[in-house]
């Protein structure tokens with residue numbers, strides 16, 4: 001019997017446990033699997049609150065549809081009939097305290113259509129002129145890595161970065177665009193620029209042209225979720241796994257090599273023997289867990305930022321001035337504390353009963369981390385004060401759900417790929433059979449985490465049985 005220990009029951013560790021169990025069943029493999037999760041429940045950052053007909057996500061609320069591993073996993077779990085796309089409504093950027101609709105044709109903030117960009121109120125004439133330098137500037141010469149901010153500031157100028165690109169891209173990682181690694185986050189922008197010379201012309205050629213639609217129904221958006229919340233995936237995986245395979249409320253303190261196998265020391269003093277170990281925990285836990293080896297000590301300097309979100313439920317009558325759209329992001333130069341707001345009842349109609357409104361706002365910029373320490377009531381008041389600058393809200397929420405995520409967003413800072421490679425090389429040489437995966441390393445979106453779980457299973461089975 002071969003023994004595999006998986007550490008961490010978030011999306012990455014769960015998908016590893018699920019796919020390993022599936023292989024064991026389908027191929028009748030002699031495998032003992034143990035999934036160890038520190039908290040009392042599985043799912044890590046996936047947490048759904050179901051209340052009075054509302055489906056409220058405390059953490060992630062959706063996944064990118066074009067990355068297929070999440071919908072495939074949901075399909076394997078028999079949840080395909082629960083998958084829904086978001087409504088592709090208008091979205092806005094709040095700049096200098098005004099809501100501006102996103103210029104048509106902008107892809108992740110990069111303009112691909114000239115006219116909507118030229119007529120947008122988001123930029124001054126000088127900002128627009130500066131952005132046009134993109135057509136003539138030589139290609140970027142990058143030695144190793146550079147920041148996303150530096151790359152876009154050079155091509156399109158500061159104004160386009162501050163008013164459009166920064167609010168969109170930094171929101172995804174809750175990071176500072178001037179510290180985020182170009183190569184680890186959006187290398188496709190660099191590749192497009194290298195291929196076409198201009199990022200605008202390159203993106204224009206790379207983005208598929210949308211066929212005009214005669215249908216009055218709102219078109220499908222690029223995200224998907226499950227009607228009963230993302231936690232459905234977690235619950236179904238837990239149902240699939242044999243109970244004795246899952247150890248909840250138990251922490252792995254240390255992984256040590258003993259001969260050609262491993263021992264995982266638990267906080268209750270027990271030791272789990274393992275032929276192979278898959279570690280799927282946030283990077284800040286690794287130095288302690290792996291005996292302070294120099295290669296893991298470097299992770300201590302990699303920050304994780306904190307954010308909080310506030311979901312608020314209202315009766316429809318409480319919103320007097322409605323806006324035709326699904327939400328907005330806020331630029332750094334606006335006098336707002338919130339960084340984004342989703343009109344969830346419009347973006348995800350299944351998540352909100354008829355006659356109600358569900359708004360979900362984020363706070364917590366990299367330079368405003370203390371905001372997450374405010375009390376629930378303080379956060380709700382701050383968020384409402386901001387919202388009332390753009391919407392007319394006449395009543396207090398019927399209820400609210402505040403979720404704090406302390407040091408939960410790993411930052412892919414410059415040279416992230418080199419750091420990750422050094423860890424991979426170290427494991428190969430010194431700890432073969434230990435695989436480190438998860439949102440701190442090879443992509444933070446849910447489909448990226450699932451891909452990593454699957455890849456870890458493949459590597460583990462190759463080593464054990466081939």
Ligand code: FAD
Nearest residue numbers: 008010011012038044045059060061252438439444445446
């Ligand atoms: P985690 O979910 O952090 O799981 C790690 C697990 O390891 C935890 O359960 C932890 O308790 C456990 N653990 C830690 N130490 C130990 C130990 N010593 N022993 C045992 N167990 C341990 N992604 C999207 O695709 N779409 C979104 O809309 C989206 N929105 C997000 C919103 C928020 C607020 C946050 C925080 C993230 C969001 N993300 C989103 C990112 C995505 O949710 C995460 O990247 C992903 O869920 C991380 O999964 P993971 O398994 O790698 O890590």
